[in-house]
Amino acid sequence: MIDLTPALIGIGTILTASTLVWMISVRLEDASIADICWGLGFVLLAWLYCLLSQTLTPRSWLVAVLITLWGARLSWHIFRRNHGNGEDPRYRAMRASHGRAFWWRSLFTVFWLQGAILWFVALPLLVAVRASSPAALTAVDGLGVLLFAVGFGFEVVGDYQLERFRAEPSNRGKVLDRGLWRYTRHPNYFGNATLWWGLYAIAAATPGRRYGNHHGSIRHCCGAGRPNARTTSSSPSAGATASGSTSPGATPTAGRRRSPRRCWIAASGRSGRC
Secondary structure (H helix, E strand, O other): OOOOHHHHHHHHHHHHHHHHHHHHHHHHOOOOHHHHHHHHHHHHHHHHHHHHOOOOOHHHHHHHHHHHHHHHHHHHHHHHHHOOOOOOHHHHHHHHHHHHHHHHHHHHHHHHHHHHHHHHHOHHHHHHHHOOOOOOOOHHHHHHHHHHHHHHHHHHHHHHHHHHHHHOHHHOOOOOOOHHHHOOOOHHHHHHHHHHHHHHHHHHOOHHHHHOOOHHHHHHHOOOOOOOHHHOOOOOOOOOOOOOEOOOOOOOOOOOOOOOOOEOOOOOOOOOOO
16 A cells, blocks of 8 residues: 555645745745745755655665755746846736735645645655665666756756846847757756656656656646746746747757747846746
């Protein structure tokens, strides 16, 4: 029988943490801190699952370290991006739409909803951290680490290139089609999806993979590790798109795109992101 206790403790913990962050957001009148805490939520769950595990294997430590590296970097990046810019325009629009009721509705439509999605996305971490066998790392774990490294590199470099592009006033209204953005619509999103497939591969190296064979595909429907606020007006989150995006997908393609169907990145200083 599957022991659901760690999973239930996990969702209870993340909803409690989301409630605390919500209380701070009410005091600050700024729901954008939900975005900053997105990555840190995964870090919290990874180490919580380690704490709840009777036996820690090299795989357990590997997953915890990889998630800490990714989650801390993402939260720091969003903090730097949002600092001094006030509340994100997406949340301001929600605040205006809900009026005086937004302060309590945001607990359900922003913080608890994102917390529940975060918990679901992190289920492979629970499987990987708690698995006692195989005790040693396998070739599948190696494949997972490789995918994570490729994805993490795409995400970090993509974020850096976009930040540099938008920092130049001369780029206002122009399309970013250099660097990694030359090959893919959103290298940061592509990288995020890739690194999470890497984490799923690490989980798949354990006997617990049979409990999550379809998790990866469902996870992408929920937005992987960086949900895009364009998918739902009720749950903005850390990966919101800054401006119009018309290109067909996030998968890299060979050569430079000549079609105008590319990600239109306006260097307008908006707090949302591509």
